[in-house]
Amino acid sequence: MRRLLSLLIVSVVTIGPAAAAGNAQKYDTATFATGCFWCTQATFQQLRGVVSVTAGFSGGHTKNPTYHEVCTGTTGHAESCNIVYDPKKITYDDLLEAFFKVHDPTQLNRQGNDVGTQYRSAIFYHNATQKKKAEYYIQKINEAKAYPNPVVTEVVPYTVFYKAEDYHQDYYNKNGDVPYCKYVIQPEVEKFKKIFADKLKTP
Template sequence: MKKIICYILLTVTTACAAFARSPKELSHLTTPPHLDTATLATGCFWCTEAKFKELRGVVKVTSGFAGGHTVNPTYEQVCTGTTGHAEACNIVYDPKQISYDELLQVFFTDHDPTQLNRQGNDVGTQYRSAIFYHNATQKQKAEYYIKKINEEKAYPKPVVTQVVPFTVFYKAEGYHQNYFSKNGSVPYCKYVIQPELDKFRKAFADKLKTSK
């Protein structure tokens, strides 16, 4: 799986090298000009945050909600599945240290993008797989990845990841931020997130901030 995704990474990087972003496309970002932002949903945001924050070049990961219609939703509202929002993470990163392509590599290999509106036992539209692109380049790369992954049959089923424009991101309540770091001993963290994090650290050991 990882070898296939790495191969696709090389081809998409070449294909998109000349695709420049315009100032207009970046105008909504509040990050410093030398940083960039990716907004990704891979199921429960506790797990997504725990993994992506360990990548070298990732400056900040914020857990929250995106893609829905309810303004300033609470976690309880999102859990009902009626807000249209997905649990997502806003990932601020330094492109000089880690590329968007590499973030997509992690995204597509570290959750199951063929599961519709669920990840494992977490079921509902709020747990859907989604990429909220911030500009045309991110959209092009995400769509290209999905096309190549399906063509290579990297998974036994087609990818169902949504690729939709970023509109607004609502930060989740404070207790959700750095949840795994603060609650590693609770059952969900111990028996669900920790095993996933262990696999992640092994698969992407060369991309971590520190050796584990």
């Protein structure tokens, strides 16, 4: 699977230049939803070139939602992460590869035991290049039948991101002994580190 996704990345790179090429800003932003944002944050924080990962909410209609409101499934928001990265050190294509490895993109409105639209798989693109790359990547994954079922990831325009409450930020690193962290997030982080060993930050 890793080799297949890596080969797909080579194809995706030819679509267009990175958003931060030329005289553009120093850092770029990717916004992903992969289920529980604690897991998303804990894994993407490991990657070299990732400057910050903020847990929050995107894709809904409720302004300034609270975590408890989002949990009701009535806000339209998905638990998401804003990932600020240095395109000179890591590409959007690398982030897409990680995105499709940290969760199951074929599960509709759920990840494991977390069920609801707030746990849906989504890519909130910030520009036309991100949109094109995400759609191309999904097309190639489906054509290659990399997963038993088709990818159901939403590819939708980024509109707004609401930062989650402070206690959600860096949750795994601060609460490693909590059962959910120990038995759900930790195995995912360790698996992620093995898969992306060549892209991790230096300890």
